[in-house]
Amino acid sequence: LALALSRPRGEDNIISEEEAAQYDRQIRLWGLDAQKRLRGSRVLLVGLRGLGAEVAKNLILAGVKGLTLLDHEQVTEESRRAQFLIPVDADGQNQAQASLERAQLLNPMVEVKVDTDAVESKLDDFFFRFDAVCLTRCSKDLMVRVDQLCASRNIKVFCGDVYGYHGYMFSDLGQEHHYVEEKPKVVKGSNEANDGPEAKKRKVDPNETTMVKKTISFCSLKEALEVDWTNEKAKSSLKRTPADYFLLQVLLKFRTDKGRDPQPDSFAEDSQLLLQIRDDVLETMGLSSELLPNTFVSYCFSEMAPVCAVVGGVLGQEIVKALSQRDAPHRNFFFFDGLKGSGVVDYFGSK
């Protein structure tokens, strides 16, 4: 059991004074051990638009060892306005490259690198050099491929996107993810009414805590997206199933078919297509179109900055939790609806 928690991957095990001072407020929250694990972790982040920039900021501030920013796209006026790392005069440059300087300045203690290749072109072993991979703006096929590749090697996989007022994140932490939780120590308090020796024992600080070890398993993205809705059990759970799950399926299909996300410039054409895809997707699953009412088309165009902040915050924290092996991870989807202000964690896939 002692081996279940992997040793901190940091090259040296000492926390410097500079780190202690800068990370003080977070060390007080998640502990020194967690900070060291973060400090030994390398993360790949694919996609540097609104959501990607938020995740990058959160991971860099948290103090990972290295973060690779991968994006093959060029900065456009639209993409520049969507995030805060790209300077105003960077139109035409590679998106990841343009984000590098400001990203690095967020925390000089993190090694921030850039890769301008398309993620589809990367060979398998490219991914193996990381402890965690976070995919944004990727096609379903690519995400499924990378997830299959990584999960068996204990590389933590995360996916996320923002579409207008909606956003989601998915995680696959592998078949056996080990972590610890801090629980209050149960104090067998002395009964004050007793005179005797009990009352005079050394007091246990009521605030002392203890670390409890746990293990949890995750299914693949493929399984999570290919739930069979035709059986009775699945059907009965439909009432409690967030519509966002189906919205995600629709948007991923749109992205596969059109090679891009819905754009405000083509609102009329894209909305039509979205409704069509909704009908197709739900029909294929054996479900009614009513699960995703037409109004959805009005709210899933372009990335809204505050929604990127919310989803990027939750996603960033899940990556931190997984790398630090501390606290129960959300399992396995998080859906955010910015219209309602609701954020839901739900599980899809084999139990």
Added chain:
Amino acid sequence: AAALADSLSSCRVLVVGAGGIGCELLKNLVLTGFKNIEVIDLDTIDVSNLNRQFLFQKKHVGKSKAQVAKESVLRFCPSANITAYHDSIMNPDYNVEFFRNFQLVMNALDNRAARNHVNRMCLAADIPLIESGTAGYLGQVTVIKKGQTECYECQPKPTQKTFPGCTIRNTPSEPIHCIVWAKYLFNQLFGEEDADQEVSPDTADPEVAWNPADAAARATASNKDGDIKRVSTKEWARSTGYDPVKLFNKLFKDDIMYLLTMDKLWKKRKAPLPLDWTEIHQLESSQEEAFGTGLKDQQVLGVQGYAQLFHRSVETLRSQLIEKGEGAELVWDKDDPPAMDFVTAAANLRMNVFSMNMKSRFDVKSMAGNIIPAIATTNAVIAGLIVLEALKTLNSDFDQCRTIFLNKQPNPRKKLLVPCALDPPNPNCYVCASKPEVTVKLNVHKTIVQALQDKILKEKFGMVAPDVQIEDGKGTILISSEEGETEANNNKFLSDFGIRNGSRLQADDFLQDYTLLVNLIHSEELEKDVEFEVVGDAPDKAPAPSVPEEGKNIANGNKDSAQPSTSSKAAEDDDVLIVDSDEEPSSSTMEASPESSNRKRKHHDADTDATASKRKRLDQQPADDDEDIIALD
């Protein structure tokens, strides 16, 4: 969409605070299309901010948060129109007219006093206010609109937990009691002496003698002949030249032996064990291993270690005093190493005396400094939610607005973010009701005017500059907000003005456009250490533990608090909302001044005092932007 973009680019918003939530909020606002933003913060940047206040870099440490935040934002959005104020929002310059310039105000604060104040200003100006707070993994956002929703003060919020004097002075049972004692000791020796911060054994402790008459007799007796009571701690220390060894033996040996004579205290408690300087150093030292791979500060030393630390820090503080000259006073600052060393050492020595497990400097600093752990992601989520609510308020879609709670783990209904409908205003709210009124119980023969002003009107009822008249048919003025005008009244008792049971006072804060009618009930039966009670309030108690989610009660920022909070482990339980004390800001460059609300903080860290008497310092609790959670119910 175009109409929305237009209204965004033309509206003016005010962001109060440029710390953890503030930085994230400013970024979200400009990326969303807000163009005219004013931001105010009295604080300067500290290295401990850099793990989350991402608009700041190491090179900015010491500079104004509002100013640097503005500059950083302009880098990625040069067309934004941002005005930055390095100032306190409680400065009277920011009057109702100032607030009326804005269509929306968003708080990103870390202390209750400022929140109360902004609440009132927004009510007075009738401008919607978005309130928010975070602590650790938890956070909350809500919307306040006069006449439509609860205001920030509609529901009573638990006040900071305080400890009775005899617990601190005679019978500590938890590390926090020893830490509070050590901070009092610091003030008694090196800082401003405060009658509410006594450290010597309390002979008037009701527990000591069953017969109340005995206790009183003992108290007077010791005043006459007891070495302990007659001279103030500071005078005594001076008389010995702040000799660390003499100080050690007085505090941890002589005073403890005196406590032992109060034998009734120890019938059911483990008696304290005095320490002797010479004896300690003869013992086999259980020595300090190299700290290895941990944080140096997280080591727990042995008794010799803390005795040495005590010795060193007393000598250093003594030099600091000498350097400052005649009549100098130090102000406790968690980021001033000798001050922190002193409290660490003294608290631990006392813990050892009272058979408690000693604590590392790291842990002592958390408790003494009211540090609230903070991370970037929680603030990022909350700031995102703030902007989403802001978009609704701009369209006046108040029925769409929600209070949203961010939990650490999803609730049984799978929700991590829980939106709740807003409540209508409390018709009996002592702030936003049409003619607010309260009833206060106190002893008119023992309460002085200064206490009424500082502890009741300012601290309890959130006024900044009260004016008070007695409703005696003559409109006698008791307190004037104009400096100096009613100074002569400060130390007089309320009864000196004819105030008695049933008297009514009218208290106004003209800046906040707020009038409160105060009914007084005279009582001679208040509990020990209790100066007044507000009729209808729940008694002061520790923060509520686990509470069902919807309708949680989250206490908010106890900047105003006297004593450091008990460890807020509760903060990490799922649905528990926290009392967050505002972190103790640093005092270094501050001078005590009566109306301190204007002072800019050079540093962080001010003292949270044991009692409310130090209103002037409390005003300026800067805090490390450890945001609070708002109380809701």
